[in-house]
Amino acid sequence: MKNIVILISGSGSNMAAIAHAAEQDHWAERLNARVVAVLSNRADAQGLRVAQAHGLATGVLDHKAFDSREAFDAALIAEIDRFSPDLVALAGFMRILTPAFVAHYAGRLLNIHPSLLPAFPGLDTHQRAIDAGCQFAGATVHQVTPQLDHGGILAQAVVPILSGDTANDLAARVLTQEHLIYPRAVAHFLRSIDSSRA
Numbered sequence: 001m002k003n004i005v006i007l008i009s010g011s012g013s014n015m016a017a018i019a020h021a022a023e024q025d026h027w028a029e030r031l032n033a034r035v036v037a038v039l040s041n042r043a044d045a046q047g048l049r050v051a052q053a054h055g056l057a058t059g060v061l062d063h064k065a066f067d068s069r070e071a072f073d074a075a076l077i078a079e080i081d082r083f084s085p086d087l088v089a090l091a092g093f094m095r096i097l098t099p100a101f102v103a104h105y106a107g108r109l110l111n112i113h114p115s116l117l118p119a120f121p122g123l124d125t126h127q128r129a130i131d132a133g134c135q136f137a138g139a140t141v142h143q144v145t146p147q148l149d150h151g152g153i154l155a156q157a158v159v160p161i162l163s164g165d166t167a168n169d170l171a172a173r174v175l176t177q178e179h180l181i182y183p184r185a186v187a188h189f190l191r192s193i194d195s196s197r198a
């Protein structure tokens, strides 16, 4: 069985979309894969309750309890590795990762970012796209590499930017597409593990 660990910091709607797809599309039978745990750096992340409602194991590791980014990431690796992950999916996990963390999960670490990468890496993507006069925005599922919001692109979705859009309007439009492309990209990734192991 291929194990998926999902990391969140907030509402966890992308995590829920993946958990829902895993149930609805019978990933256990069809892809020999399952979501094994949802971990958060914030105890108040709403997504933790959503994960529990899906019957998933949850855990919290508060980054503020650690002296350094390196110490937090080392503890996070230990926590994640209890679940023997074949895939670690970042889903609104709002932490910059150390090179050691990224290297540890090289080739099995995915992220979703709310822009059409390579445009607008980093934060505040929707307002930046509006301010730049872009006519389209979107989201990208990508492999995680040491450089923030870079790495091979697995999937993208495009939405229009409409006149008068606020950043919140655009974020909501993009998020509905994130919920479609992330589960699909994860399923595709899981199938590709099978073919590379065959």
Ligand code: GAR
Binding pocket: 008, 009, 010, 011, 012, 013, 014, 015, 047, 091, 092, 093, 094, 112, 113, 114, 122, 139, 175, 178
């Ligand atoms: C999503 O829009 C995701 O793309 C973004 O945070 C939101 C999390 O929503 N991620 C980043 O900005 C990462 N740099 P969710 O918690 O409801 O999935």
